Amino acid sequence: MIRILHLTDPHLFADAEGSLRGLATQASLQRVLDHYQADDWHADRVVITGDLIQDDSAEAYDRFRELLLPLNMRMHCVPGNHDVRKLMRRVCCAPPFSYCAYEEIGDWLLIGLDSCITAKAGGLLTKEELDRLSDTVAHSKAKHVMVCLHHPPVAMGSAWLDTVGLENGDEFLQRAQSLGRVRLAVFGHVHQPYDATHHGVRIVATPSTCRQFLTGSDDFAVDDRPPAYRRITLKSDGSSDTELIWLDDD
Numbered sequence: 454m455i456r457i458l459h460l461t462d463p464h465l466f467a468d469a470e471g472s473l474r475g476l477a478t479q480a481s482l483q484r485v486l487d488h489y490q491a492d493d494w495h496a497d498r499v500v501i502t503g504d505l506i507q508d509d510s511a512e513a514y515d516r517f518r519e520l521l522l523p524l525n526m527r528m529h530c531v532p533g534n535h536d537v538r539k540l541m542r543r544v545c546c547a548p549p550f551s552y553c554a555y556e557e558i559g560d561w562l563l564i565g566l567d568s569c570i571t572a573k574a575g576g577l578l579t580k581e582e583l584d585r586l587s588d589t590v591a592h593s594k595a596k597h598v599m600v601c602l603h604h605p606p607v608a609m610g611s612a613w614l615d616t617v618g619l620e621n622g623d624e625f626l627q628r629a630q631s632l633g634r635v636r637l638a639v640f641g642h643v644h645q646p647y648d649a650t651h652h653g654v655r656i657v658a659t660p661s662t663c664r665q666f667l668t669g670s671d672d673f674a675v676d677d678r679p680p681a682y683r684r685i686t687l688k689s690d691g692s693s694d695t696e697l698i699w700l701d702d703d
């Protein structure tokens with residue numbers, strides 16, 4: 454059994470007081486981390502699926518590093534459309550962080566994919582990135598695979614959001630299915646929960662550690678739901694349990 458803490462879309466700023474649509478993102482992420490650490494559910498790994506920062510600054514990545522380091526465990530990061538790859542790599546290629554990396558843990562292979570297109574909100578998995586997934590799985594003895602990416606591989610039923618999803622989501626899911634061992638794909642970007650099975654792969658979105666988007670809205674709209682994170686348990690039979698944790702006012 455492997456336990457994964459899924460955090461996504463913290464949207465940090467160089468300014469510690471920086472806020473996204475009225476919510477201070479550093480304080481919000483800190484609340485999430487404090488909530489995780491106060492409980493006796495302990496993760497083996499952290500997965501962070503993009504939009505680490507909001508303001509294109511190196512200082513925001515330094516802030517991310519300082520906030521996450523106390524968790525004291527390996528953290529798998531992938532970029533989101535708000536990230537700046539060059540700046541993100543500077544922080545996320547150094548242990549305990551890793552950037553679009555893979556790791557075998559027990560029966561499972563974890564792999565992070567880069568689904569971003571420079572200067573665009575929507576995403577795409579390039580042929581190189583899909584082939585990297587195939588090659589990594591082919592060279593692994595792990596029985597089960599969990600993929601981490603930023604963009605949603607399926608439509609969310611929200612017109613504005615579905616114009617900035619993963620352009621080749623279907624191609625990704627078909628590739629994942631053809632590999633025969635991909636059981637789970639986790640993503641961010643949508644700032645709302647999602648959990649369904651497509652092409653035999655369970656695909657799961659976790660809401661942001663800051664502001665959420667209104668589910669099912671055809672126009673952009675902010676939701677008033679609180680910050681959130683997800684606990685994921687990977688089991689040796691290839692199934693997974695997840696628990697979505699909302700930080701209700703307390």
Ligand SMILES: [Fe+2]
Pocket residue numbers: 462464503504533535642643644
């Ligand atoms: Fe985001």
